Structure formats: structure tokens, C-alpha cells
Amino acid sequence: MPGQDPRTQWIPTLFLIVSALWTVEPQGLSGRGLACTVLIVVNSLVLATRHVPEDKIPPRLTAAWLTFGVLTAAALIGVSTGGASYLFAYFIVGHIGFRLEPRTALTLAALCGVLCTVALYFHLGTGHDLLPWTLGFTTGGPVLIGMLNRSRHRAVLAALSAAESAERAARAEAQAAVLTERGRIARDVHDVLAHSLAGINMQLELADALIETGDLEKVREANQKAHSMVKESLKQAQWTVHALREDSLPLVESLTAMLDSSGHRDALTVTGTVRDVPSRVTQNLLRIAQEALTNAARHAPGGPVQVELTYADTSMTLAVRNGPATRRVNAGVGSGMGLIGMRERVALLNGTITAGPVVTGPHEGGWQVEAVIPG
Numbered sequence: 536m537p538g539q540d541p542r543t544q545w546i547p548t549l550f551l552i553v554s555a556l557w558t559v560e561p562q563g564l565s566g567r568g569l570a571c572t573v574l575i576v577v578n579s580l581v582l583a584t585r586h587v588p589e590d591k592i593p594p595r596l597t598a599a600w601l602t603f604g605v606l607t608a609a610a611l612i613g614v615s616t617g618g619a620s621y622l623f624a625y626f627i628v629g630h631i632g633f634r635l636e637p638r639t640a641l642t643l644a645a646l647c648g649v650l651c652t653v654a655l656y657f658h659l660g661t662g663h664d665l666l667p668w669t670l671g672f673t674t675g676g677p678v679l680i681g682m683l684n685r686s687r688h689r690a691v692l693a694a695l696s697a698a699e700s701a702e703r704a705a706r707a708e709a710q711a712a713v714l715t716e717r718g719r720i721a722r723d724v725h726d727v728l729a730h731s732l733a734g735i736n737m738q739l740e741l742a743d744a745l746i747e748t749g750d751l752e753k754v755r756e757a758n759q760k761a762h763s764m765v766k767e768s769l770k771q772a773q774w775t776v777h778a779l780r781e782d783s784l785p786l787v788e789s790l791t792a793m794l795d796s797s798g799h800r801d802a803l804t805v806t807g808t809v810r811d812v813p814s815r816v817t818q819n820l821l822r823i824a825q826e827a828l829t830n831a832a833r834h835a836p837g838g839p840v841q842v843e844l845t846y847a848d849t850s851m852t853l854a855v856r857n858g859p860a861t862r863r864v865n866a867g868v869g870s871g872m873g874l875i876g877m878r879e880r881v882a883l884l885n886g887t888i889t890a891g892p893v894v895t896g897p898h899e900g901g902w903q904v905e906a907v908i909p910g
Contacts, residue, residue, distance in 0.1 A: 544586060551622055552579045558618030559611070567614060574611040578623040581607065585630040598639055601631050605643055608674075609650035624651050624674040632681020633688070640678050648675030735764045767832060785809075786817045790824060790842065797828055799840045807846030816908060819880040820853050823888075826877055827855035827904040837861030838901055850886075851908045856893055859900040877904070884908045 555575050561568040562575070581604035589597075608624040628647050632640045652671030742757035787809055794802045824842065831840055838858040845852040874890055881888040886908040893901045 547626070548582055548586070551582065551619075551626060554619045555579070555623065559615045559620045560617045561615075567616075571611070571614050574607055574614055575620075577607045578604065578611055578627075582623065582626055582630075585634070589634070594635075597634055598643075601627065601634065602643060602646075605631075605647040605650065609647065609654055612651055612671075613654035621651065621670070621674065625677050628674055629677035629681040632678035632683075633685045634681075637682060640682060644675035644678035648672045732768070735761050735768070738764065767829075786812060786820060787844065789817065789821055790844065793821065793824060793828070794840075794842060797832070797840075799828075799842075802840050802842050804841070804843045805846075806843065809846060812851065812910070816851075816884060816910070819884055820851075820906065820908070823877050823880055823904070823906050824853060824855055827857075830904075831855070831857035831902065835860040835901060836863070839898065841898065849909060851910070852905065853908075854903065854905040856898045856903045857901045858893075858898040877906070881906050881908070884910075 555578070556562075559571060559575060562572045563569055564572075581600060584592075584600060592600075604627045605624075608627050611620045611623060624647055628644050631643050631647075634640075635643070648671060650671075651674045652668055655671045656668035738757045738761040742754050742761070745754045745757060787803070787805055790803055794800065828840065831838065835857050838860050840855070840857045843852070843854040843856075845854075877890075878888055886906060888904070888906045890902070890904045893899055893903045
């Protein structure tokens with residue numbers, strides 16, 4: 536059986552061989568003794584061959600040597616005059632049930648029973664007078680035990696194969712999840728840093744070129760833009776860190792931390808009963824909120840910001856509103872996502888998104904982004 540020590544499987548075989556050599560008579564180098572000795576050796580070899588793995592012997596050869604084993608086992612009963620010679624028949628038939636297909640195994644078991652019965656009935660071995668001839672029929676019985684062990688053996692192999700397949704699938708899934716997470720982190724970091732660093736580098740190169748012209752006012756302006764971009768990049772980096780932690784932080788806490796890091800404390804309003812949502816919903820809503828806050832900081836600096844998260848029975852709504860700018864608007868660089876990226880994220884969740892100017896209320900003249908997610 537799988538997982539069983541091969542040395543343990545050899546114990547019954549060696550015990551039977553030693554018992555036969557010790558008890559079976561006659562043994563010698565001539566006449567019946569020589570025939571009995573040869574048959575003991577042959578039966579021992581047939582019995583020992585059962586420990587050879589199935590895939591090492593072709594099925595036809597297996598059937599041939601087990602058929603030969605049935606014949607030699609019956610012959611040993613007929614030639615010997617005493618001892619445990621009949622045990623070879625029991626062991627060989629049991630292995631027939633384990634090694635061969637049911638129809639072939641039952642046929643050989645019946646053949647063994649008939650041959651052993653004939654040997655005992657006609658008292659071919661004079662020492663077997665004390666054994667009833669009907670004992671020969673019982674030598675075919677162990678085939679059922681062998682067939683049962685065969686079924687159990689195959690069930691164990693199937694279970695091991697299924698477990699190995701499940702383990703391989705789990706490893707592949709885990710690897711795919713790691714690669715997906717790496718891709719997501721790389722994409723988020725790229726959105727935050729790539730364009731910002733490119734813009735900062737451009738402003739610094741411009742300042743360097745303006746130094747040679749002696750126009751200090753334009754140098755200061757380029758330097759201020761670079762500083763502004765650095766501050767915005769730092770804010771976006773903080774938001775990204777929070778977004779990357781959405782698997783360990785609930786949505787409300789993550790939004791609160793994001794708003795606090797951007798300087799909009801107490802800007803979040805939650806309506807309805809808060810409930811747990813899938814991590815991918817949390818991830819995409821946080822990225823939508825991050826992009827909306829980035830756009831507000833870029834296009835309406837100094838304007839008030841209000842974020843509303845509404846839990847309805849069958850949906851969730853995230854709305855980000857900002858008022859008009861109260862400070863000078865400086866041209867900046869995007870995060871690489873924009874409204875198209877927000878629409879793609881919402882589409883992944885089978886939701887809808889609207890964006891446009893605010894025409895009424897305290898944020899009139901500002902901008903509003905509203906995403907509705909089912910579930």
C-alpha cells in the first residue's frame with residue numbers, strides 16, 4: 536500500500552518461505568524430494584515477485600507468471616507429504632486478486648481451487664490424509680481479499696493524486712495571486728510617481744536653463760512649481776500606501792486615513808449600515824477616491840472637499856465633491872488614471888459613474904464624481 540514500509544510487506548513472504556523450508560516434506564536431491572525442493576523454490580520465487588512494482592512488469596507477463604504460480608502451488612500440494620505447502624496457494628491467489636483484473640483473477644482463483652481439490656481428493660500427497668479434500672476449494676477464497684485490497688489501493692492512489700493536483704493548483708493560484716498583486720502595486724506606484732517625477736524633472740531642467748538667462752522671476756516660478764509637484768507627489772504616495780493596505784483595513788477607516796493624510800479631516804460622511812465588502816470593491820473605490828482627491832487638489836486648490844459613502848440595501852455610492860479653487864491653479868501632471876481609468880474600475884464592479892460640475896449647493900462651481908456599485 537502507498538506509504539507502507541516495503542520492509543514490512545516482506546515479513547509475511549519471508550515467514551511463509553521459512554515455514555515451507557522447515558515443515559514441507561520430503562526434501563532432497565533425488566526423486567520426490569528433489570521435485571518437492573524445486574517446487575518450494577519456484578513457489579518462493581513466484582511469491583517474492585509480488586513485491587515488484589506493477590509498472591515494472593507488463594500485464595500479460597503478470598498474468599502468465601501468476602498462472603504458472605497457481606500450477607506450481609497445486610503441484611507442491613500433490614508432491615509433498617506434509618507441512619504447510621498449501622499456504623503458497625492461499626498467498627498466490629490473494630495476490631492474484633490484488634494484481635489482476637476481476638474477471639481474470641476470479642478465473643485463476645477457481646482454477647487454483649479445482650487443482651488443489653483434485654490433489655487432496657486423490658491423496659496425491661500421502662501425508663495430506665488428515666486434510667479434508669474440500670479444503671482445496673478454500674484456496675480460491677483469498678482472491679476476494681486481494682480484490683478488496685486492490686480497490687482500496689487504487690482509492691488511496693486516487694486520493695494522493697487528487698491531493699497532489701490540489702496542491703499544485705494551490706501553488707499555481709498563490710503564484711498567480713502574487714504576480715497579480717505585484718502588477719497592481721507596480722501600476723499604482725507608477726501612477727503616483729512616474730508622471731510626477733517627469734514633471735518635476737522638467738521644471739528643474741527649465742529652472743536650470745533659465746539661470747543662464749538671468750530671469751530670476753521665471754526661475755523662482757519654475758522652482759515653486761517643482762516644490763508644488765513634490766508636495767502633491769508626497770500626498771499621492773501617502774494615499775497609495777493606504778490603498779495598498781485595503782485588505783487589512785475596512786473601507787471606512789481607509790477612506791478616513793486617506794482624507795486625513797490629504798488635509799481634509801472630518802470630510803467623510805457615512806450613511807446607512809456599514810458592512811464588509813469584498814477586497815476588490817474596497818481597492819477600486821479607494822483608487823477612485825484617490826484620483827478624485829488628486830484632481831481636486833490639482834484643479835481646485837484650497838477648495839472645500841466633501842466625501843459621502845452611502846450604504847443602501849442593494850448598492851453602495853461613493854460621491855466626492857469639491858468647491859471652486861481659492862488659490863491660484865498651477866498646471867500639474869496627472870496620475871495616469873483620469874476619468875477613463877475610473878470608468879474602467881467601476882465597470883469591473885458592474886457599477887456606474889458620473890462626473891460633472893456642481894451647479895447647486897455649498898460646492899456650486901466645483902466638481903463632483905459619483906460611483907454607484909451594486910451589492
